[in-house]
Each structure stands twice: as C-alpha cells, then as structure tokens.
Amino acid sequence: IQPLADPAIAAVEQGQIRIIPEEWSNNYLGWMRGIKDWCISRQIWWGHRIPAWYCATCHPEAHVILEGGGSHLIPSQAEPVVAETMPDDCATCERSQFIQDPDVLDTWFSSALWPFSTLGWPARTKELETYYPTSTLVTGLDILFFWVARMIMMGLKFTGKPPFRDVYIHALVRDAEGEKMSKSKGNVIDPLTKMSQYGTDALRFTLASMASPGRDIKLSENRIEGYRNFANKIWNAARFILMHADGPSEVRPIADRPFVDQWILSRLNRVTATVTARLEEYRFDQAAGQLYQHIWHEYCDWYLELIKPALQNEDSPAARSTRATMLQTFEHLQRLLHPFMPFLTEEIWQTIPHQGDSLVRQPFPVATNEWENVEAEQTFTVIEQVVTTVRTGRALLDYAPAKSLTILATAKDPDELARLTEARDHVAQLCRGTVTLADQETWPAGRILHLTVGSFMVGLTIEGEVDLNKALTRINKQAQAKQKEAARLQGRLGSPDFAAKASPEVVQESKDRLDLLTAELSLFTNSEQQLRKMVS
Structure with a gap:
C-alpha cells in the first residue's frame, strides 16, 4: 500500500490538503508514514462483494461452503479472474463454470471510493466535473486514518486529484464534567x-x-x-x-x-x-x-x-x-x-x-x-463609558430606575470632551437625567459623588433621600464579591496549568474580566472614601 500512501503524504506536506486544527496533521502523517499493508476482504454478510471469480473446472478444489451462518472459500492455489460480472469463459479451459469469492470488501475500502463513485465515476459525468473535488470535509478524529486517509489515497490514485481541500476535525461532545457520554453512566444528553x-x-x-x-x-x-x-x-x-x-x-x-x-x-x-x-x-x-x-x-x-x-x-x-x-x-x-x-x-x-x-x-x-466610521465608534465609546459609570453610581446610591438624575460631567482630554458634548443628549436619555458639562472646579459645593472613568469625571448629586450608611453597606458587599472573583481570576491566570491548557481566547477573556474588576474595585474604593467623609 506504500505506493498509495506516498502521494497522500505529499498532498498534506505540500499544502494541497489542509487539516484543521493543524496539530492533527502530525497524527495523520505519523499513521501514513508507518502504514502497513491492508487486508481488504471481510467475512461478513453485508458489503460490496469482491469481484473475484475462480474457474470451477480448472480448480475443482475451490468451492464455497456454509458454516455457522457465514460462508468462506476453501483454500486454493487458483488465480482469481477479476471482473465486474462473471466471465464468459475460462482462458485456460474455455469452460464457463465460475465461483465468486464470497468475501466482501472492507467497509473503509468501499467508503474510500465515495467522493467520486457517487458522482458517476469512472464515467466523466457532469456531476463529477462539477462537484469533485469538493472544498471541505467535516469529520471526527477517530476516523482520520480509517476513512479520511483512505479517501485521499483512492482519490489521488483514480482521479489524480485530492477529494477535498480542507479537512475540519470537529470536537467530541462530552457532558458538563468532561466525561464521555454513556448509557451506563446515565449522563447522555439526548439532542x-x-x-x-x-x-x-x-x-x-x-x-x-x-x-x-x-x-x-x-x-x-x-x-x-x-x-x-x-x-x-x-x-x-x-x-x-x-x-x-x-x-x-x-x-x-x-x-x-x-x-x-x-x-x-x-x-x-x-x-x-x-x-x-x-x-x-x-x-x-x-x-x-x-x-x-x-x-x-x-x-x-x-x-x-x-x-x-x-x-x-x-x-x-x-x-x-x-x-x-x-x-x-x-x-x-x-x-x-x-x-x-x-x-x-x-x-x-x-x-x-x-x-x-x-x-x-x-x-x-x-x-x-x-x-x-471610526469617529462614530469613538463617540459611542464615550457614551458607553459615561452611561455605565452613571448607572453604577445610581445603583450604589439606590436611586429608583425611573428617577431623573442631576449629572455633572467633564473630560481631561479635549477630543474626548468634544465627543461628550456631541453625545450629551444621548447620555442624558440613557441615564434618565440632565447632563451639565462643566469643569470639575466649577461644580457646586455639597453632596456630590465623584466618579472617574478613563479621561472622564462624572458627578452625581446626592439628594436627601439617600441613606449614606446603607450605601456604604452596599458598596462593601459588592466590593467583597468582586474581590473574591478577582482573586479567583488572579489564581487562574497565575497557574501554569491554566496557561498551558486554556486557549488564547479564554486566557484573554480572563485578563479582560480581571481588568474590569480592578477598575470597578478602584471606583468602589474611591466612592466609599467619599461617602465616609460625608457621613462623618
């Protein structure tokens, strides 16, 4: 089988066929480089019967017997005649008495012909010209050698072309704990x-x-x-x-x-x-x-x-x-x-x-x-930052969602301030309040909660209905929960095992979440300090 395997190895090595994820290419190449000869006959009832015929006249010892519900050919030195249908006569004795080999082809041999045999091959049909080779094969790792490799070998041998461009190896679906699903475990999820x-x-x-x-x-x-x-x-x-x-x-x-x-x-x-x-x-x-x-x-x-x-x-x-x-x-x-x-x-x-x-x-x-429109996206980022900050302050002070807020705002960066000015009506709408843009030094004296996010400073007027002690309790409770989550993320990110096994996307997601928690904790700490001064 090595003459079939060599072109199939080259097809992957030279990039004619791409295996995704790429690491599975090594599995494929390892199998193919160590390939052994393949016995393609099987003694089972179902399958494509091997098109091999034996002359019963020249070799009377060759005959089929039934045994245990199956059949097999008595060993013989007879050379088979390979033909789609029974030959008309024997080239040696010119008789027409033939016995067909009762074995069937290995399932994977038949399946290896599937990409082109289903399209009318060996005839040059319109379907074969249109759909062969195809673009992508989606399959599982467990049949990468049994099926995929053999389709590649057969396709290159009989058509001169690889049967597909990409091979996508999908994941196995396991239960929530990562265990393989089985009826005995009782963890099968019926789709x-x-x-x-x-x-x-x-x-x-x-x-x-x-x-x-x-x-x-x-x-x-x-x-x-x-x-x-x-x-x-x-x-x-x-x-x-x-x-x-x-x-x-x-x-x-x-x-x-x-x-x-x-x-x-x-x-x-x-x-x-x-x-x-x-x-x-x-x-x-x-x-x-x-x-x-x-x-x-x-x-x-x-x-x-x-x-x-x-x-x-x-x-x-x-x-x-x-x-x-x-x-x-x-x-x-x-x-x-x-x-x-x-x-x-x-x-x-x-x-x-x-x-x-x-x-x-x-x-x-x-x-x-x-x-x-990069400028529009930058302006929206301003809206998102300011509105999110105001909503955090509203929750800390326990203002009702429908209550109209008095909001003060400014920005250190002139460009950011210009965007905030452009977006002020949208900020007021989403925050449910009025927004006054003014330098922080000009904000009125009194009970104002100062919140900072990026280049922006936001002030929320604290009205008489706000219970500052309850607000402090809420801040402490939320801060403790966020500190615990931040500690878990820090431990995870500091673990060599997590860094080695987690995907880059999961690692980055954890880093982004930790950055967000750090910013929120900083805001909580600053807010707590302000409220304690007001209480005292």
Whole structure:
C-alpha cells in the first residue's frame, strides 16, 4: 500500500490538503508514514462483494461452503479472474463454470471510493466535473486514518486529484464534567429532547459557540438555556422593530444620517468582516461569540434604546432615516446569523421587508468601506463609558430606575470632551437625567459623588433621600464579591496549568474580566472614601 500512501503524504506536506486544527496533521502523517499493508476482504454478510471469480473446472478444489451462518472459500492455489460480472469463459479451459469469492470488501475500502463513485465515476459525468473535488470535509478524529486517509489515497490514485481541500476535525461532545457520554453512566444528553425543550437553533448555536479547535465540548444544559434566552432576545428585538416598521422611511447617504445610524452601520460592518474571517478560519466559536456580543449588547441593549426618541415622531426626517437604517441593519443581521440559527432567522426574515423568496438563497453579507466610521465608534465609546459609570453610581446610591438624575460631567482630554458634548443628549436619555458639562472646579459645593472613568469625571448629586450608611453597606458587599472573583481570576491566570491548557481566547477573556474588576474595585474604593467623609 506504500505506493498509495506516498502521494497522500505529499498532498498534506505540500499544502494541497489542509487539516484543521493543524496539530492533527502530525497524527495523520505519523499513521501514513508507518502504514502497513491492508487486508481488504471481510467475512461478513453485508458489503460490496469482491469481484473475484475462480474457474470451477480448472480448480475443482475451490468451492464455497456454509458454516455457522457465514460462508468462506476453501483454500486454493487458483488465480482469481477479476471482473465486474462473471466471465464468459475460462482462458485456460474455455469452460464457463465460475465461483465468486464470497468475501466482501472492507467497509473503509468501499467508503474510500465515495467522493467520486457517487458522482458517476469512472464515467466523466457532469456531476463529477462539477462537484469533485469538493472544498471541505467535516469529520471526527477517530476516523482520520480509517476513512479520511483512505479517501485521499483512492482519490489521488483514480482521479489524480485530492477529494477535498480542507479537512475540519470537529470536537467530541462530552457532558458538563468532561466525561464521555454513556448509557451506563446515565449522563447522555439526548439532542432531540433538548431541541424540543430549548429549540433547535439554541442547541445549534451552543455547539457552534463551544467548537474551539482541538478541544472537546463540555455540554451543559445551562449553556443551552442561555442561548435559548439569546434566541428570545432576538425575537423580542424583531417584535420591537416590526412595531415601528410601518411608516415612511428614507435611505439617505450615510454621511447625512444621524450619529446613531452611522455608528451601528460601522459596528455592523466591523462585525461582518470579523465573522467572515473567523468562518474562513473554521473558528466557529469566535464567529458565534462575535455575533452574540454584537446582537445582545450593542444592537439590542444600546442601539435599539438609542433610537427610541427618534421613532416617537414617525413622520420626522430623523424617524424616516432611523427607520430605514433599523430595517437595513436588522435584515443584514439575519443573513449574518443564518448559518448559526437558520430556523429563527428565516422566520424573522419573512416578516420584515426583504427581496427574494427565502433567506437561505440570499448572499452572505460582505463588509464595505462605505460603512466604516471610526469617529462614530469613538463617540459611542464615550457614551458607553459615561452611561455605565452613571448607572453604577445610581445603583450604589439606590436611586429608583425611573428617577431623573442631576449629572455633572467633564473630560481631561479635549477630543474626548468634544465627543461628550456631541453625545450629551444621548447620555442624558440613557441615564434618565440632565447632563451639565462643566469643569470639575466649577461644580457646586455639597453632596456630590465623584466618579472617574478613563479621561472622564462624572458627578452625581446626592439628594436627601439617600441613606449614606446603607450605601456604604452596599458598596462593601459588592466590593467583597468582586474581590473574591478577582482573586479567583488572579489564581487562574497565575497557574501554569491554566496557561498551558486554556486557549488564547479564554486566557484573554480572563485578563479582560480581571481588568474590569480592578477598575470597578478602584471606583468602589474611591466612592466609599467619599461617602465616609460625608457621613462623618
């Protein structure tokens, strides 16, 4: 079999075939370099019968007997005649009495022919010309040698071409503790049950989001439930959009659209480029993560909240532009999310303005420089930082969510201050209050909680209804919880075992979370010091 193996080794070494994750290439090459001759016959009932025939006249000792429910050929020195059908006559005795070998071909031998035999080979059919070779094979590590390697050998031997360009090795799905599922352990997760309970797309998105290369999936019900909630979030966003879809809309040049429109188009464009790149790299987990973060946080939590004032007067120029952008971006998102949640997105897509009969037939979104707007993204970052800080202060002081706040704000950096000035109305809307921009030295004397984030200083007026002692208790309680979490993260990041085994993405996620906790703890410490001075 070595003459078949050598071209298959070269195909991977020279890059004709790419195995993903790349580390599995070493497994493949190790097997192929140490390959042994392959006995392709099997003594079983089912399979492709070996097309070998023996002349019963020349070799009367060669005959088939039944034994124990099976059959086998009595050993003989007869040379077989290989033919698809029984030969007409024997070349030696010219008789036509033949016995076919009762063995069948090894399952993997038959399967190795599958990529081209199903397309009409050896005939040069239209199907063979169109679909062979294919682009990608998705399979498991356990059959990399049994099936994949043999398809490569057979494809190169009989067609001169490798059967596929990429081989994607998917993970094994284990239970939440990382144990292999088995009936005896009672830890089997029935996908049909979970699909019925949480929705097919929720399970599909769960598996995609956990498909980190080279790592098994620890499937927990909590993750599936979390992505069911994600599907509900998208559905509720669709309901909101449909409520405001009726009415005049106007597609303006992007430069003439409101800031919020320019920002969401720029962010959606960036996400489109990232998701596309991750899919091309077979990083389905990262692509799913990008979509989750953008849709849940940026689109639903921020964008849909920011456009509510503009939609109140449905005939205004702002409402017309906002409505057009809202529908444009939401339709774009359905196409971007469709490979991960095809049922949900098709259902939603059919209810919003669209072109074509089915979402699955639409082109996948493509990023465009026309939508890119770095300045709009920087301005939104200002909004996010200031609003998040004000909301933290509101919670610390236990102000009711509907209470209007008196907010003071400024920035050390002139460019940041200019962006804050531009975004002041949006900050006031999301914070539910009034925003006064003034140098910190000019802020009025009295009970004001000073909060710092980046270049920004935010002041919240502390009114008489605030119980400072209770506020201090809340700060201490939250700080203790965050300190414990920060300590766990520090221990994890300091562990050589974690650094060696965790993916770079998980390590970075832990670092980012620790940075956030550190900033929050600094804010809590500063706030506690201010409140204690006020109490004393």
